[in-house]
Amino acid sequence: MKINGNTQSIKDRLLNELEGLYDVKYGPRELVPVELAQTISRISYEINREISVLINRKGTVVDISIGDSGKATLPQMDNRRGNTRLSAIRCIHTHPGGKGLLSQVDIKTLQKLRLDAMIALGILDGQITEIYVGCLNIEQEADVYGPFTIGDTRLNYFYKIIEELDTSARTDIYGNEEEAEKAVLVGLETSNSRIEGMSLREAQNSLDELEELAKTAGAIVIDKIIQRKQNQDSAYYVGKGKIEELALMCQATDVQLLIFDDELSGAQIRNIEELTGARVIDRTTLILDIFAQRAKSKEGKLQVELAQLKYKLPRLIGLGNELSRLGGGIGTRGPGEKKLEVDRRHIRRRISSLERELKLLEKRRIFMREGREKNNTPVIALVGYTNAGKSTLMNRLCGSSVFVEDKLFATLDPSARKLILADGREAVLIDTVGFIRKLPHDLIEAFKSTLEEAVHADMLLHVVDASNENAAMQISVVEGLLEDLGATTKHTILVLNKQDIAASGGRINSMGYTSVCEISAVTGYGIPQLLEKITEGFKERLREINLLIPYNVGWVIPYIYENGKVLGQEYQEEGISVKAVVKVDKISRLNDFILV
Numbered sequence: 222m223k224i225n226g227n228t229q230s231i232k233d234r235l236l237n238e239l240e241g242l243y244d245v246k247y248g249p250r251e252l253v254p255v256e257l258a259q260t261i262s263r264i265s266y267e268i269n270r271e272i273s274v275l276i277n278r279k280g281t282v283v284d285i286s287i288g289d290s291g292k293a294t295l296p297q298m299d300n301r302r303g304n305t306r307l308s309a310i311r312c313i314h315t316h317p318g319g320k321g322l323l324s325q326v327d328i329k330t331l332q333k334l335r336l337d338a339m340i341a342l343g344i345l346d347g348q349i350t351e352i353y354v355g356c357l358n359i360e361q362e363a364d365v366y367g368p369f370t371i372g373d374t375r376l377n378y379f380y381k382i383i384e385e386l387d388t389s390a391r392t393d394i395y396g397n398e399e400e401a402e403k404a405v406l407v408g409l410e411t412s413n414s415r416i417e418g419m420s421l422r423e424a425q426n427s428l429d430e431l432e433e434l435a436k437t438a439g440a441i442v443i444d445k446i447i448q449r450k451q452n453q454d455s456a457y458y459v460g461k462g463k464i465e466e467l468a469l470m471c472q473a474t475d476v477q478l479l480i481f482d483d484e485l486s487g488a489q490i491r492n493i494e495e496l497t498g499a500r501v502i503d504r505t506t507l508i509l510d511i512f513a514q515r516a517k518s519k520e521g522k523l524q525v526e527l528a529q530l531k532y533k534l535p536r537l538i539g540l541g542n543e544l545s546r547l548g549g550g551i552g553t554r555g556p557g558e559k560k561l562e563v564d565r566r567h568i569r570r571r572i573s574s575l576e577r578e579l580k581l582l583e584k585r586r587i588f589m590r591e592g593r594e595k596n597n598t599p600v601i602a603l604v605g606y607t608n609a610g611k612s613t614l615m616n617r618l619c620g621s622s623v624f625v626e627d628k629l630f631a632t633l634d635p636s637a638r639k640l641i642l643a644d645g646r647e648a649v650l651i652d653t654v655g656f657i658r659k660l661p662h663d664l665i666e667a668f669k670s671t672l673e674e675a676v677h678a679d680m681l682l683h684v685v686d687a688s689n690e691n692a693a694m695q696i697s698v699v700e701g702l703l704e705d706l707g708a709t710t711k712h713t714i715l716v717l718n719k720q721d722i723a724a725s726g727g728r729i730n731s732m733g734y735t736s737v738c739e740i741s742a743v744t745g746y747g748i749p750q751l752l753e754k755i756t757e758g759f760k761e762r763l764r765e766i767n768l769l770i771p772y773n774v775g776w777v778i779p780y781i782y783e784n785g786k787v788l789g790q791e792y793q794e795e796g797i798s799v800k801a802v803v804k805v806d807k808i809s810r811l812n813d814f815i816l817v
């Protein structure tokens with residue numbers, strides 16, 4: 222490694238000292254490593270020239286140059302990151318004149334190299350007097366923050382801004398081109414359950430599921446930790462001591478991602494990140510991220526983006542409290558506040574434009590649904606916990622190819638397929654997004670219009686992974702969500718799937734279901750019986766009709782009682798006017814008397 226730029230007449234001793242900086246590894250979240258800053262400031266003062274150091278996000282120095290920041294060269298410009306994303310490298314450089322404000326050259330370099338940040342150290346007599354930090358904003362302009370003094374902890378919040386900008390250039394946190402991230406999962410067992418041991422099991426199950434989610438998102442889970450605590454800690458979620466323990470663990474195992482099992486507040490995220498130096502995300506962010514990776518249709522993508530923004534907005538404000546104090550002073554609006562305002566306004570604008578677009582798409586869907594209703598095509602919706610096998614069953618029943626994968630949330634978009642019933646009639650089968658415990662509220666809202674397909678269906682197939690030991694819990698989560706959607710009174714068949722790998726002996730309580738059917742969507746076991754039950758179910762389906770029955774036709778009223786119910790009757794001149802509900806397949810005999 223060598224020192225670039227004009228090194229003429231600089232003593233070897235100083236050059237060697239500078240070269241030594243290449244060998245040190247700095248904390249990934251430490252925007253301005255104190256020792257490094259002091260070293261280059263002292264040498265810069267001694268040689269009376271500017272020194273620029275480039276550091277990557279892993280905390281490794283990648284270039285040291287003598288001369289103004291414009292001389293700094295990115296060693297091998299990393300094109301894999303694409304030209305919309307940041308270079309993942311920041312520049313720290315000295316201003317021997319004593320002023321820390323960024324120069325035009327500094328700002329140009331920031332933009333040209335798309336640096337994470339351009340940091341200027343004002344130096345007087347070899348001491349750092351002030352520090353300014355420039356970061357790009359969404360409009361690709363430089364926002365300048367400061368002045369700071371060396372060691373100011375606020376400097377370590379900048380990676381938030383940097384990350385924010387970087388993620389806005391790509392949709393998922395994990396980026397396919399990057400290696401899988403190592404993560405530690407953290408859960409909490411609050412003692413609100415009276416049954417000893419019960420709450421711990423629950424916390425463990427929930428954490429196991431979080432692990433599945435993390436894997437689905439592409440992370441490698443190094444460890445899972447559960448803390449037992451009376452209540453959630455408002456500042457750190459778990460106890461502060463636990464977080465300190467985690468900080469050590471992160472350092473020892475080089476883990477840079479902590480995933481928490483519940484929704485965290487903006488303040489909690491900030492506190493934990495500050496203490497551990499790792500990036501912190503919560504269950505909701507993780508789920509939203511997976512949804513973002515998987516959404517396929519335009520509507521699905523818009524719905525996920527909307528949910529992400531809505532979740533992000535209040536947490537951005539949490540961070541803003543810290544930032545708006547930056548650069549305070551009489552008559553100055555902190556630049557941090559300004560950037561935050563820009564971001565917030567940008568997000569709000571995007572939210573309303575997304576909402577408008579979604580409204581249009583929803584109208585179109587309602588229109589299509591009305592068409593189906595008019596044709597009297599029966600609609601069957603597949604619902605169930607994620608990974609239950611809904612898409613596989615749809616493929617099996619319709620011979621279509623819906624996206625199937627052994628990952629959570631393979632389906633986000635309701636896809637509709639034609640299904641031929643056992644009696645030859647046609648029906649429409651609709652696949653839906655999988656349900657999950659602690660489904661983020663914003664997501665339920667976002668997907669409500671999609672899930673409403675289930676509410677409008679004539680029949681539900683509640684698919685269950687009978688091989689899963691948590692099947693009973695999964696059933697009740699789905700039932701709870703269906704209740705929220707107002708779809709509990711539907712004719713529902715409980716479909717116990719994966720019989721090929723399920724342990725024998727039923728543990729599943731099927732009370733309250735019209736019918737139950739054991740199948741294997743993979744082997745085809747039980748499928749004819751399921752089709753039969755579906756067809757049966759439709760025969761049982763009732764429809765409301767109005768009739769006018771002449772007085773001389775005697776068989777109609779008893780026939781109605783046999784196949785349905787009379788809701789009301791009125792004696793008129795031409796006959797009896799009857800309002801009734803009758804089984805759909807028994808209606809045709811009554812055609813002569815039906816009023817339209």
Ligand SMILES: Nc1nc2c(ncn2[C@@H]2O[C@H](COP(=O)(O)OP(=O)(O)OP(=O)(O)O)[C@@H](O)[C@H]2O)c(=O)[nH]1
Nearest residue numbers: 607608609610611612613627630631632655719742
């Ligand atoms: N052994 C076995 N595996 C099955 C069966 N049905 C589905 N699977 C597997 O379970 C996994 C999930 O299946 P999907 O059909 O994608 O599940 P889903 O309910 O649509 O999941 P989401 O779309 O995520 O809600 C896949 O790996 C399937 O191959 C079955 O009857 N037996």
Ligand SMILES: [Mg+2]
Nearest residue numbers: 611612631632
């Ligand atoms: Mg699916």
